[in-house]
Amino acid sequence: MRQDTSTLIGEPVIDRCHMDRDDPSANAARWTDPGARLLRIGRHGEAALAGDLSRLATESPAGRRDPQRQLLIGEVAGRPWFVTRADPVPGPGRRVAPLRQSDLPPAEREIVWAGLAALNWHESAPLCPRCHGVTEASQGGLSRICTACAAVVFPRTDPAVISAVLDDRDRIVLARQPSWEPGRVSVLAGFVEAGEAAEHALVREVGEETSLRVTAARYISSQPWPFPRSLMLGYVARAEGDIALSDHELAEAAHYSRDQVRDLTTAGTLILPAPMSIARSLVDGWLADRLPAPESGADLSTPLGPEIPDPSQP
Template structure:
């Protein structure tokens, strides 16, 4: 038997998707009867039901594509036996098939491979399944105690809700908002930076968490200034993306900035502006590694390379404070 092609965890050529990053919801989250044990038992017993096993380091079994530009396909297994509703969590129904997720060592069948989720090039359906399922899984593992009385909580039959067995309080998943932006200068060059923990050459767009009581646009101005010393003057909202590593919601912008990149607060090991030709040449030569294909960061870079990003000046003017 010939060996299956390797899963690509690094993208060797700059490519871009022809469709928007976010579109119509693809998962029916079954809100009408999500916590009905009988309905969930029927979903688990459905002949088309699937269970996605995720390993300790967020790795899964996949069917790799034939070329680096191909998307890989998730390789779930059919549901079987009696469901453990504290470990086998309902994601929802996708294209008529119920999907569940569990923390268990994935096993690769013939032609399949095991690969880390965050490195994969997934299609829109698989992306949405992973975003929802992994977010539920991480939350379920990190919230075993009641925040009020510190009693033990149990997941409801469908989740994503925990109920305290002592005081009855309901506990819901937490999402941490963050801003992420394609920051452009007046020459339409893009700012890309590298964190100290990343491999040499790996870069991404600028991002940071929203603080309590802070508007997303204000967080964008603050984070860009802290990381690079640049002053954001305009921003336009693009799209959002759940990033379940472990529980972020990325709010994507394209922004215009003025000034010269400085060391900032040393969160980044390096940052600089790049032209489109520079990015293409450096990626082709192996000098730059762009963000993972599953990320909104990569979608932003691809959109900028293809001149598909809207003008930041068509969004919010951040050059002066609001008049009271």
């Protein structure tokens, strides 16, 4: 496990066009752009995927755009992208499949996350939280506007923590939820509660689910998970103690060595998370010994330095 003090930064793929995304003329030009793409996503999160489910199969926008149904995602490399809730169309070299099971390249993953999140939120927020009037999507789809009181409503995100939890032998904790098929496992995760720090949620969730005590943790990266509207905050953590399932959220959980994971997945008796998930990225990073040591993060449990002196004291 390598020690690492690097700083994480990510360059967004999508230009969300904040300067003019609510300008009807700008969006009309985007809709008729020869390079524009329209992504259809079905009611159950399915889309048309090409070949081995590794590329999106999209279409060119046609007809007059309905801003209530065809939402602007943004531009990728100058190409406008829109999303709509509609049955995807299979065809030669393309088939309809759940997006959760796809293995898309990074740029297309961002498009899917943004598109799904937008659709899910708009469908769940038809009423104004202030006056309970009817809301409608803004021209760009970034917000909703109340037709009664003109209040502007913005999307909400549910933060959740997810972590590769390791023991002192560098073994990872993998667990199965009761609703999953036998053999399917993932790393530990849970939602951040109101008024709770993400790091506190990590300690609490690991303790509640496995009785393990987290002794160190380091933030890795985040990932939107719009099923329906989560933002996953990824960590690597060290924990001590013996696993004891203390609630009904998990059917089983255990420590696994790298050799065990490789052997069991090769044999087909262990099924890892979907390739598009941050859970899989954490497991793959651990398998390749590329995760930083949890202890390499800053320790904020004690003061960082001497207190500021009181100027009234000699």
